Amino acid sequence: MIRTRFLFTAAFVAAASSACAQEGVAPAKWADTLRTEIDRASLAGDPAKVAAARAFADRVASAFPDDGLILHYQAFAMYREALVSGARGGDSGTLLERAQSIFERSLAKRPLAETHALMAAIDGQMIARDPSRAMELGIASQQSTTAALTLGPNNPRVWLVRGQGAIYTPAEYGGGLKTAEEQLVRAIALFAKDAPKPGEPSWGKAEAYAWLGQVYEQLGEKTKAADAYKTALSIAPDFGYAKALAAALK
Amino acid sequence: MQSYHRWLATLAVTAALHPIAGQAPATHVLRGVVTSAQGAPIAGANVFLLESTDAASSGADGRFTIRTAAQGRVTLVARHVGFAPANVDVPVDTTGDLTVTLRPRAAVLVPIKVQAGAYTAGNERGSTLTALEVVSTPGATADIARAMQTLPGVQNVDEGTGLFVRGGDVSETKVLLNNSVMLSPYNYETPTGNYTVTVNPFLLDGIFFSSGGFGARYGNILSGVADLRTQGRPVQSSLTGVAGLASVSTGADLALDHGIAVHATAARNDTELLFKLNGATRAYSPAPNGTDVSGSLVYDYRPSGQFKTFAIDRHSALGIGVDDPSFNGGYASDTHSSMVQSGWSDVFGKVAPTISVSQSSVDRNDTYGAFNLLDRENWSQLFTQTAWSPEDHYSLRVGGDLDWRDARFIGVAGQRLSAVPAAAPVVKFDSRGAGSRNGAFGEVDWRAMEALRVIAGLRTDYSSFTHVRTADPRLSLAYKLGDDATLTAAAGEYHQVSDPLYFASGIGTPGIGPMASRQYVLGWQLGENKQIARVELYDKRYRDLVGLTHDKVVVGGGTGEARGADVFLKRSIGPNFSTRLTYSYVDSKRTDPSTGLKAPAAFDITNSVTLIADRELPKGWSVSGAFRYATGKPYTPITGATFDAANNVWDPRYAAPNSARLPAAQRLDLAMSRVTRLGPRTILVYFFSVDNVLDRVNVYQYTYTADYTQRIPIRSLFKRSIYFGASLTHLELGR
16 A cells, blocks of 8 residues: 555654654655655556555645755656556646646756656657647757756666657657667666665666667567566566566567 | 557556555544744644645634544644645654644746747747747748748838838847847848848747837847847757758757867858849849858856857858949948857856857948948947846846947948939048947846736946936736736837947937837737737837938937737647738838928838748648738838039939838748658758749839939849758767
8 A cells, every 4th residue: 555655654764853843844755755656656557556646746745845856756746647647548638737837847946857858758748649739849848858968968867768759759850769779778878877866866777678678679679678678677576567568578 | 659558558447446445544633723923823724644645624723633544753734825834743643732833925936928029939938939930931041030020010121131120120129149239130231121130040049039118138229129049058969961042051069078069050152043043133243142150169067057159250242233224333232240259157046147248340341333331340248147036936137238339431422322323423431430338227027916927127328429328117017817818018218329320420420319219018918839819009109219311411309109019820720730920010100300200100011911821741741831911111202303413413302201102012932841861860851942922023112213203113132933952960869
């Protein structure tokens, strides 16, 4: 149960706290908790868990509305939920737009390369939903990518998001499977040196292998794909999507 | 590659079949009170625990009770509209009363971006036009000024790229590049307009355009602002080559290590082949041609800090035969201009300083029969601004600018300046106009209410040309009406010092004061991004206007007014079709310098309409079209002439100033392009356009024979014209 994990986390944190009531709990611990919860829910791919993680992020953000990192996770949880909602045929557009707006607020408080990269990803999702916005959002997406690379030229999550986007972008607009492969391989190389600070985003390593595996599948390289899925599952044994991909490949 | 979505969908169905887990029984009770800083109870506060979903509302006495099954320590949060959330970290088995104190706090503000008179173009979210829309505007030939002419408030006075804004002269709108005013923003200046803006649109990152009501940051500008910003660091290195019927160019974007990037372009333009293929309405010698080289160096020494230097050097020349039976000659122009601009910006916590310095020069030689003018100008500028944002709901900006301008005018002109023939008696002149200007401004940007944004500022300027210090208060309001609609208003005082030519010894009038305008703007906008409907009404009152008489004598003290309405509609229809419509109405009158009478302004274009449509097609194709209509420009007819035997010239007799109009101008342009991929990193774009598809004969001016017995229309330089070319870009992933 999610609630049990929350209680466990809270109890763990409480052990390091003083015994008397105090105001202004440092948001860093909540950023760390949110990071963990969103990551677990996303890897499991369970819509209820993803929705619960988002609700939890909303609650934490309502307590710390000026914390850039908390806002980042609130928007990130919305983005994850939008992907699930979209897959269920729901209206992911509203969630994506809300996530975009909160990411913008987050940037004003605490600029993160991941925030820019995810904003570019949201633009990509919006274009997929409404191709007439390609001209408007394609350039905005490029702008966000530029900002992401400026802030984090060696940030593996930036390259992961770029690689994911490249899979869905036509070759004539800078995407394509070969470009995606190149960017995902680069992301994986950067994950080897990735050392985010406490509370800062650390997701994506297993995902990078799962997406690279799909690129290999599309390119007809099934052995490489199977290896990639296997690596993804060795990093995150509960990664449901990688399990599904590996099973489908057999 | 839909497997990710399929997997998520499967999980969603599975999850829906699971029974909802029941809530564990509550084992602890937390009690307390929510109060203000003064100790007053706060009713209706939302009180909850972060570790669970347990929550309650405070009663009329501020008291609350929460039952929870949580264990250990919990974080109890209290929230209420108008207060900052507060939390306490307590053991869950606390039995005494908890007190949570809330302190006032403004609501989280959603940005209000719409401002009266302001439009943006570029890559930023919420831009009125995207960068792609700018470069793909049909008939604009990727020229940013022509693209800006499709924005509301700009009158299509001639076929050039000059920005005539809301009844103002072209000199009343300034083009800025990275905070410095461009001394020579246009190329190929001819009697019927300028032909291009000097900055390659692909070097630009964004454009801010204001047709009026702009803030105190912009000084010495009477009507409009086009503020261009060059690119920062590119995402990846690339090399581009472009070849077209009238131009060959190459460019490189290099994303280097350590935050350094370099942009460079070089181009050679020559319209000879273009006119050979399409035919020309006049003889050229030479056809408009030129070279330009530009480059910038960007150094991002940290995420918020940047040094940027931009430099451009251009040379352009043209000669146009004049269709005048009494004069066997023509108009010729040769211009060399350069500009170097360097800037620094950074953000230190809540303080964001910006500094920009620039040096510009231009050497221009114009010849028209007996008239010859060599204009040499140098302009040095310094701009600085510091923005301070202590709170979300307000920020302060203070800054100033200094400039030094030195202009020298050497030449010969007919004793009667109306005399064109090269054999006419002439006088020689060598004049200089030099001076400096300083300005300072302060501006507050305040969210007075959640739905109301107020920008109030004051600037003051002093020019050694006029020896007058001016003070300009300015105010801009934007009020959100629901999610999509914004009501805007602006009012302000604006001053501008005339061109140095008007002060030059011998040919100008030293001591004329600064020109002034008072502007009022009221507008309404519905929607943003791809669906926009916008209407603005404005009223401008001019005083102390400076102008030239028929004999080129500088006269000050003119008055004028311009009233009008601008409409802008932008809409997407279906997934691949977008359209935008601009309509501008203006009624503009000014004192005629020659007669002192109030008359329609020379650029009073009553109705301007532009309709643009873009269609995206499969396989990288896109096609677009633009239709433009403009009421004919006013002109002063010549009703006869008397012969001056002493000077051997005819002196014209003029009718009432600007009492007649040229025929209305119309033009239809079509463009198409295709983007293809030659390899993973190589992009080929080919483009084809037809300008003035209907081969419409637009008249932009009348000239006369030497005895003024015959009126000669000067038609557009361009007949129906085709243009084609291709660009090849090679991308490197870089970094």
